[in-house]
Amino acid sequence: MLKFLNRDRLSYAVFFIAIAIIGLSVENYYYVQLLTFIGINTILALGLNMLMGYAGQISLGHAAFYGLGAYTTAVLTVHYGFSPWLALPCAILLSMLVAFLVGLPTLKLSGYYLGMGTLGFGMIVHIVFREWSSMTGGSSGFIGIPPLEIGPVSFSQIRNFFYLVWLTVLISFIVSKRLIHSRIGRALRAIHDSENAARAMGINTRNMKLEIFVFSAGLSALAGFFYAHLVSFISPGTFSFIVSIKIVTMVVIGGMASVWGSLLGASLLTMLPEWLHAFSEFEMVVYGLILMLVMVLLPQGLTRGLLDIYERTRSKKDQP
Amino acid sequence: MNEPDRKKTSHKPLLTLNSIAKAFGGVQALWNISFDLKEGMVQALIGPNGAGKTTLFNLITGIFTPDSGEILFDGRPIGGKKVYDLVQVGIARTFQNVELFGSMTALENVMVGQHVRTRCGFWSAVTRTPWMVKEETASRKKALKIMAFVGIDHLANRRSSELSFGWQRLLEIARALSSSPRLLLLDEPAAGLNTVETRQLGTLLKKIQAQGITLLLVEHDMGLIMDISNRIVVLDQGEKIAEGTPREVQSNEAVMSAYLGRSEH
Numbered sequence: 001m002l003k004f005l006n007r008d009r010l011s012y013a014v015f016f017i018a019i020a021i022i023g024l025s026v027e028n029y030y031y032v033q034l035l036t037f038i039g040i041n042t043i044l045a046l047g048l049n050m051l052m053g054y055a056g057q058i059s060l061g062h063a064a065f066y067g068l069g070a071y072t073t074a075v076l077t078v079h080y081g082f083s084p085w086l087a088l089p090c091a092i093l094l095s096m097l098v099a100f101l102v103g104l105p106t107l108k109l110s111g112y113y114l115g116m117g118t119l120g121f122g123m124i125v126h127i128v129f130r131e132w133s134s135m136t137g138g139s140s141g142f143i144g145i146p147p148l149e150i151g152p153v154s155f156s157q158i159r160n161f162f163y164l165v166w167l168t169v170l171i172s173f174i175v176s177k178r179l180i181h182s183r184i185g186r187a188l189r190a191i192h193d194s195e196n197a198a199r200a201m202g203i204n205t206r207n208m209k210l211e212i213f214v215f216s217a218g219l220s221a222l223a224g225f226f227y228a229h230l231v232s233f234i235s236p237g238t239f240s241f242i243v244s245i246k247i248v249t250m251v252v253i254g255g256m257a258s259v260w261g262s263l264l265g266a267s268l269l270t271m272l273p274e275w276l277h278a279f280s281e282f283e284m285v286v287y288g289l290i291l292m293l294v295m296v297l298l299p300q301g302l303t304r305g306l307l308d309i310y311e312r313t314r315s316k317k318d319q320p
Numbered sequence: 321m322n323e324p325d326r327k328k329t330s331h332k333p334l335l336t337l338n339s340i341a342k343a344f345g346g347v348q349a350l351w352n353i354s355f356d357l358k359e360g361m362v363q364a365l366i367g368p369n370g371a372g373k374t375t376l377f378n379l380i381t382g383i384f385t386p387d388s389g390e391i392l393f394d395g396r397p398i399g400g401k402k403v404y405d406l407v408q409v410g411i412a413r414t415f416q417n418v419e420l421f422g423s424m425t426a427l428e429n430v431m432v433g434q435h436v437r438t439r440c441g442f443w444s445a446v447t448r449t450p451w452m453v454k455e456e457t458a459s460r461k462k463a464l465k466i467m468a469f470v471g472i473d474h475l476a477n478r479r480s481s482e483l484s485f486g487w488q489r490l491l492e493i494a495r496a497l498s499s500s501p502r503l504l505l506l507d508e509p510a511a512g513l514n515t516v517e518t519r520q521l522g523t524l525l526k527k528i529q530a531q532g533i534t535l536l537l538v539e540h541d542m543g544l545i546m547d548i549s550n551r552i553v554v555l556d557q558g559e560k561i562a563e564g565t566p567r568e569v570q571s572n573e574a575v576m577s578a579y580l581g582r583s584e585h
Contacts, residue, residue, distance in 0.1 A: 179442065183459070184440065186424070186432050187432065193422050194419045194422075197415065200415070201433055202435050203432075204402075211442060
């Protein structure tokens with residue numbers, strides 16, 4: 001256990017140094033911005049991975065919580081003059097409250113039915129964003145969301161925003177890892193493996209699923225908050241069904257039940273479209289092909305797959 | 321052979337079934353089942369296929385609710401309680417088809433068994449308060465102790481899905497013991513085990529009984545049942561047709577015709 005904890009701490013330290021080095025060395029505005037988006041998507045993917053990868057409950061409506069976070073902070077800061085830092089807890093709490101209310105009935109479902117339930121929820125929220133024009137600006141979007149600042153530090157400076165997002169990613173990783181390696185995490189994984197046996201071990205599966213669903217929604221809202229203040233413009237399209245699917249893809253491609261997998265999945269899915277501009281009209285074809293190839297070759301996702309390859313080559317080397 | 325029922329009078333009933341009935345649609349699965357299970361005993365539940373053993377098991381573990389009659393655990397009614405509440409009260413079980421948490425290590429499986437005896441929640445998991453760390457260490461230590469008791473501590477860090485079937489059975493028993501039960505229900509613990517493994521299982525079950533834990537098992541392996549049970553309840557077509565010590569049951573006419581006779585010609 002102790003050894004394991006130390007390994008975790010070491011990886012956090014490496015991660016922290018990597019953030020600092022990248023932040024200091026990357027000059028190009030476009031790249032810093034891209035990396036910041038990767039950070040936001042990592043928080044999103046991590047949130048869903050806690051629910052899907054660890055507890056085994058699928059959600060096809062997670063973009064709704066992402067959107068709730070973004071729209072709540074937009075409405076509160078622009079219409080009601082809240083400071084963004086006051087809007088942040090409001091956005092997260094509202095998202096968690098909605099998750100709680102939606103989770104009560106839907107988490108009784110499982111498998112395909114849970115997928116359908118969350119899918120429907122995501123669509124409803126999307127329609128609300130689009131149709132409640134007086135509040136949300138309707139389909140033309142919401143403009144003029146103020147940038148973040150703390151005292152003299154302004155996060156309209158993309159580099160500062162980069163640090164802010166990635167430090168949040170680091171903290172989210174630590175929080176998630178701690179959850180996973182605890183009684184709660186074991187209970188979640190138990191539900192994933194066999195809900196029947198989990199109940200027979202005295203785990204209140206319904207409450208446990210509800211709690212992780214709410215936690216997951218909170219992380220998504222946090223990502224939404226960052227997105228809104230980074231881009232300063234949001235529209236319903238950013239939080240549509242396709243985005244929910246994209247978050248699921250990040251989790252699956254990166255690796256289910258892996259915190260670092262969320263980072264890999266979010267990185268790949270955020271960068272791929274940028275790299276593939278060269279293919280112009282074939283962009284989506286190549287994009288789809290790459291995702292298919294990853295799934296065929298590394299069905300456990302990037303993290304597990306790459307680790308397996310590493311272990312295989314090492315054990316080959318060990319043999320004389 | 322052991323001396324069954326020697327200490328019978330000094331024990332109070334831990335589990336009492338009072339005229340339990342359960343029907344599924346038009347099928348009467350169980351009818352008027354009553355028996356006591358005395359604390360510290362090993363009691364077996366036998367009967368031909370379709371006799372209602374599994375249904376009875378599921379009633380005691382809270383998966384089904386009886387249509388009529390009552391189930392008392394330590395004098396208190398438990399009919400209709402949720403499965404996970406019953407673990408808290410002190411009833412643990414194993415499954416006929418071994419239901420382990422496959423992606424977790426053997427040790428983690430056993431630690432999940434302590435879920436109801438530990439209390440770390442979301443917040444304390446994240447903040448890692450000193451008591452949480454202490455609880456975690458204690459929980460790990462206890463799990464390893466139980467694994468040593470069952471004889472599988474050398475497998476602690478192996479993934480449970482990688483273990484052989486025999487080890488998995490033992491791991492499941494360790495996981496159930498980990499919840500500090502007063503009553504342990506075993507659903508066909510010897511199914512799929514070879515003769516040597518079955519004999520070892522018998523020894524283990526006696527060791528568990530010696531710890532003061534009451535055992536109720538559904539089993540088909542007559543050798544094992546005769547070896548370890550203090551009492552046997554025989555079901556046939558949803559009704560109790562006999563109850564008594566292994567010797568009494570063996571010589572019971574109704575049992576012969578319903579069960580032993582049928583399987584021995």
